[in-house]
Amino acid sequence: MKNLIIQKNISKVFKDYRGHKLQAIHDVSLSIEEGEFFILLGPSGCGKSTLLRIMSCLDKEFSGTQTYENGLSKSDLGFVFQQFALLPWLSVRENISLGLTARRTFGDLTKEDMDTVDSLMQSFGLHKFADEYPKELSGGMKQRVGIARALAINPKVMFLDEPFSALDSFTAKALRQELIDIWKERHMTIIMVTHNIEEALQLGDRIGVMSSRPGKLDDIVENTLPRPRELRSKEFFDMEDKLMSTVKV
Numbered sequence: 001m002k003n004l005i006i007q008k009n010i011s012k013v014f015k016d017y018r019g020h021k022l023q024a025i026h027d028v029s030l031s032i033e034e035g036e037f038f039i040l041l042g043p044s045g046c047g048k049s050t051l052l053r054i055m056s057c058l059d060k061e062f063s064g065t066q067t068y069e070n071g072l073s074k075s076d077l078g079f080v081f082q083q084f085a086l087l088p089w090l091s092v093r094e095n096i097s098l099g100l101t102a103r104r105t106f107g108d109l110t111k112e113d114m115d116t117v118d119s120l121m122q123s124f125g126l127h128k129f130a131d132e133y134p135k136e137l138s139g140g141m142k143q144r145v146g147i148a149r150a151l152a153i154n155p156k157v158m159f160l161d162e163p164f165s166a167l168d169s170f171t172a173k174a175l176r177q178e179l180i181d182i183w184k185e186r187h188m189t190i191i192m193v194t195h196n197i198e199e200a201l202q203l204g205d206r207i208g209v210m211s212s213r214p215g216k217l218d219d220i221v222e223n224t225l226p227r228p229r230e231l232r233s234k235e236f237f238d239m240e241d242k243l244m245s246t247v248k249v
């Protein structure tokens with residue numbers, strides 16, 4: 001297996017407004033393999049988002065070393081956020097095009113770019129809403145725009161920070177399946193944060209379990225459940241018990 005991201009002894013300290021220090025991440029060493037679906041799991045406040053931001057180069061202030069390997073570059077990265085992070089003054093089509101617009105001279109999309117955006121809208125059922133604004137959409141459709149926007153640049157690695165936790169459980173269930181399909185079709189590498197154990201087990205190949213104060217990576221659990229995964233099977237519940245026993249709250 002080829003590694004795409006290698007982290008060694010990553011630590012991160014925040015200072016609050018009074019100058020008090022808070023160690024958000026302590027001594028995390030982790031390698032991400034090409035093609036895997038990696039989950040960062042842990043209770044709220046344990047440093048999952050902080051670690052994801054460091055991994056995805058959104059945050060460059062940390063100690064330790066991090067390298068991108070095997071030709072991975074920053075332009076290969078896609079991002080999906082919990083609160084969707086759509087721009088309210090842009091239409092669905094314009095939101096999906098954002099990453100492409102940023103890459104073109106004067107922001108002019110090529111014919112190929114427009115075809116990419118059209119085909120993404122088609123596959124997410126968004127073509128009917130192409131000229132509407134985010135506020136007209138349901139949460140699920142908003143996050144489909146968020147995912148389509150990340151995919152438009154054809155990323156090798158997609159980072160998702162609790163992408164389904166703002167959605168109702170029915171919508172979250174549908175979107176989890178859509179994400180599995182995307183990951184399979186595109187042979188991507190996915191790194192996703194969640195605090196939901198069932199979601200971690202449904203999606204992940206490997207699950208990095210974190211604990212807080214300071215945020216540490218306690219364990220990496222290999223998810224041996226075969227795909228497609230049967231959520232109500234004995235094997236699933238056994239794996240859930242195993243994972244539950246490693247999570248410290």
Ligand code: ADP
Binds near residue numbers: 024
């Ligand atoms: P998680 O995503 O697991 O809920 P975070 O990575 O957001 O956790 O936060 C980890 C810890 O770092 C928390 O205690 C949080 O309050 C703190 N923290 C996060 N971002 C900042 C920041 N910008 N300034 C100060 N403290 C922060």
Ligand code: MG
Binds near residue numbers: 048049050161
């Ligand atoms: Mg978070």
